[in-house]
Amino acid sequence: MGIMTEAEAKTILDKVLKLSTADECTAQLTGSIEGNIRFALNNVSTSGVVSDTNLGVSVAFGRRVGTASTNDFSDASLARAVKRAEELARLAPENPEFVPAVEKQVYKPSSTFSAATAAITPEQRAEIAMASIAPCRAKNLIAAGFLNDEQSFVAFANSKGAFGYQRSTDMDYTCTVRTADGRGSGWVARSLQDSTSFKPASDIEIAMRKASASAEAQALEPGKYTVILEPAAASGLISFMFNFFDARQADEGRSFLSKKGGGNKLGEQVYDPRVTFMSDPWHPELAVLPWDATGRAREKMAMVENGKIANLIYTPYWAQKQGKPVVGRPGNIIMSGGTKSTADLVRETERGILVTRTWYIRMVDPQTVLLTGLTRDGTFYIENGQLKYPLKNFRFNESPVIMLNNIDELGRPVRVGEGMPMMIPPMRVRDFTFTSLSDAV
Numbered sequence: 084m085g086i087m088t089e090a091e092a093k094t095i096l097d098k099v100l101k102l103s104t105a106d107e108c109t110a111q112l113t114g115s116i117e118g119n120i121r122f123a124l125n126n127v128s129t130s131g132v133v134s135d136t137n138l139g140v141s142v143a144f145g146r147r148v149g150t151a152s153t154n155d156f157s158d159a160s161l162a163r164a165v166k167r168a169e170e171l172a173r174l175a176p177e178n179p180e181f182v183p184a185v186e187k188q189v190y191k192p193s194s195t196f197s198a199a200t201a202a203i204t205p206e207q208r209a210e211i212a213m214a215s216i217a218p219c220r221a222k223n224l225i226a227a228g229f230l231n232d233e234q235s236f237v238a239f240a241n242s243k244g245a246f247g248y249q250r251s252t253d254m255d256y257t258c259t260v261r262t263a264d265g266r267g268s269g270w271v272a273r274s275l276q277d278s279t280s281f282k283p284a285s286d287i288e289i290a291m292r293k294a295s296a297s298a299e300a301q302a303l304e305p306g307k308y309t310v311i312l313e314p315a316a317a318s319g320l321i322s323f324m325f326n327f328f329d330a331r332q333a334d335e336g337r338s339f340l341s342k343k344g345g346g347n348k349l350g351e352q353v354y355d356p357r358v359t360f361m362s363d364p365w366h367p368e369l370a371v372l373p374w375d376a377t378g379r380a381r382e383k384m385a386m387v388e389n390g391k392i393a394n395l396i397y398t399p400y401w402a403q404k405q406g407k408p409v410v411g412r413p414g415n416i417i418m419s420g421g422t423k424s425t426a427d428l429v430r431e432t433e434r435g436i437l438v439t440r441t442w443y444i445r446m447v448d449p450q451t452v453l454l455t456g457l458t459r460d461g462t463f464y465i466e467n468g469q470l471k472y473p474l475k476n477f478r479f480n481e482s483p484v485i486m487l488n489n490i491d492e493l494g495r496p497v498r499v500g501e502g503m504p505m506m507i508p509p510m511r512v513r514d515f516t517f518t519s520l521s522d523a524v
Contacts, residue, residue, distance in 0.1 A: 085116040085134040089248040092238035095138065095156055100242050102165040105142035105172060107184050108242045109378070112138050115235035120208040123227040125216045130208060140168045143184075146177040182399035185378040187244035193370040197277035200252035201234035208232070214283040215258050224294055226287070228258030232278065237372060245378050254278045255500045259460060260290040261524070262298045267473070268524040269293025270440055270460030272315055274500025276370065293439060293461035297473035302520055303464065305477060309435035309491065310515040311428050311465070314507040316458075318499040319441040320483040321507060324452050325416060328386060330395040334405070339452050339484055340392060347395060354390040354487045361385050362413030369504050371414030379411050386413065413503075420493040420508030428494055428511050430468040435511070437463040437470060441479070453482045457521050476524070477517035489513040 087095075092112050099110040114136035121129045141150045142165070149172030153164040211230055219226040231254070238248040257272040269290035275281055327333075333340040333347035340348045363383045364373050373381050377399060385393035394410055402409040429437060439461035447453040458477050463470040494509035 085114050085136060086234060086236050086250070087112065087114055087136065087238070089238065092236070092248055093240070093246065095161065096238060096240040096246070098158070098161055099138070099140055099165055100240060102162055103140075103142055103169065103242065105144055105169055107143050108165075109141045109184050109239065110138065110241070111237070111239035112136065113235070113237050115233055117231060117233045118203060118205070118208060119229065119231045120205075120212050121229045122212045122216060125220050125226055127209065127212050127216075130205065132205075138164065140164050142168045142172050143181065144169075144172050146179070146181040147172045147175045148178055148181065149173070149175055180400040182403065184241045184243055185245050188247070188374065188378065188380045190247050190373040190380050191365070192249065193364045193373050194367070195249060195251035195276065195370045195372065196234075197252045197279070200232055200254050200276065200278040203232045203254070203278060211256070211281075211283050215287045218284070218287055218291060219260055222291060222295070223263050224291055225261045225263060226258055226290075227261075228256065230254070230256045239378060241378065247372075247374050247378070249372055251372070252276055254281065256281065256283070256286075258287060258290055260287070260294040262294055264298070266300070266524060267294045267296070267298030268460045269295075269297065272500065274498050274504070276368070296463070296470065297461050297524070300462075300473040300475045300524070301464075302475045303436075305517040305519050307514040307516050309432065309511065309513050311425065311432060311435060311437045311509060311511045312441075313425050313437070313439050313509050314497045314499050316438045316441045317510055318505050318507045319444050319456065320454055320481065320486065321416075321418070322502045322505065323444060323446065323454055324483040325386075325503065327449065327452060328396055330397045330405070330407070330410075331401040333395060334401075337449065339450055340395065341450075347392075349392050349395055352391050353484065354387060355490045356390040357419075357490055357493060358387055358390050358487050359385065359419040360387040361417045361419070362415055363417055364414055366415065366417055366506070368498050369415045369417060369506055371504060375411035375414065377411065379409060381411060381414060384410075384413070386416065415504040415506075417506040418493075418496055418508060420496045420510075423492070423494040423509075425494060425509040428492060428509055429465055429470065431492075432465045432468060432511060435465045436474065436515075437461075437465055447480065451482050452484050453480060455480050455518075457523065459523060476521040478519045478521055479516060480518045481516050486512050486515065489515070
């Protein structure tokens with residue numbers, strides 16, 4: 084079935100709620116149509132379209148909770164799903180952290196849907212693949228990439244009167260370009276909600292230039308360097324950091340935002356004063372659903388403001404326990420920046436290293452958010468505002484908390500698609516720690 088209209092979804096959800104005899108019931112419908120095309124060695128390898136729709140039912144008798152799901156929406160199947168959820172709830176132990184479902188909410192719609200993205204055809208996907216492959220063939224380079232476009236809907240309702248419905252679209256593209264001898268590599272990625280702004284011909288040129296320029300990589304002694312992190316490189320570290328913006332983790336001493344002696348660092352200066360992170364469901368380039376996973380209406384809010392922790396996530400249970408208002412998990416993160424591009428930052432750098440991408444990032448120490456990972460797909464030495472020569476890739480050991488205290492300059496934020504939707508600027512930072520070399524390209 085894929086995509087339901089609001090009327091179709093509400094009809095099913097209303098049936099489910101009426102079938103339930105539990106103290107409370109929440110039902111959610113999700114559906115999507117995903118198209119994709121994959122190419123490698125300058126040839127298309129796979130393509131397809133996947134359509135799916137699913138209903139989830141959650142019921143509670145007191146503090147006992149049960150869930151069930153189905154993708155059959157006949158009346159008999161809906162009744163079975165509700166009955167199964169209620170049977171499981173009666174068997175379940177009481178949940179000591181149970182919090183009742185949200186009351187009726189008012190949701191301000193966000194612009195998450197693009198008709199152009201929803202209308203992408205197999206022919207258009209093939210054209211994008213060929214726009215990536217043909218220039219590489221002409222320059223004796225090898226392209227491998229993946230395009231995924233999706234249109235989806237979410238609808239939910241509960242027995243307290245809350246109801247929401249919204250459609251969304253997304254498109255993600257990545258392409259790696261290698262030299263024929265495999266010694267040079269370049270990479271480009273785009274994450275978009277509206278496909279009309281996607282220009283694969285210009286994007287592939289970036290990856291091609293980096294691949295050709297990185298073929299004769301030289302070794303540089305590991306150590307602390309001034310680096311320019313492209314948005315995709317910075318986002319890999321920053322997204323890890325936001326996994327620890329949970330008030331409970333901080334209050335229980337399990338986070339870099341834990342305070343010695345107990346409590347958390349809400350309101351304290353943790354970063355450079357130029358660092359501000361906002362969450363805005365209605366951001367024109369990064370719109371997300373206007374409700375969170377619990378069904379609570381989202382609001383525009385600062386997570387970090389002028390380097391100070393402005394908000395932490397308070398789940399309904401923890402907020403109730405601590406006597407605080409609920410603060411839902413943000414759907415997106417927008418980092419403030421300036422107006423300069425990555426190229427502008429390079430031109431203004433006397434000496435440093437340009438990092439295209441960070442990869443294979445893993446946690447070393449959650450108390451400091453110390454991370455380890457590798458650079459790849461285009462690492463270059465900068466001298467007097469120019470990319471002088473390519474470098475062998477590095478392993479780094481760095482904390483985004485320290486990184487965001489060593490800022491020289493922030494550029495213009497762009498949308499990146501690693502994990503949580505984010506707007507991240509390119510950034511020049513001091514004393515970024517490289518610990519060893521990597522032979523990978």
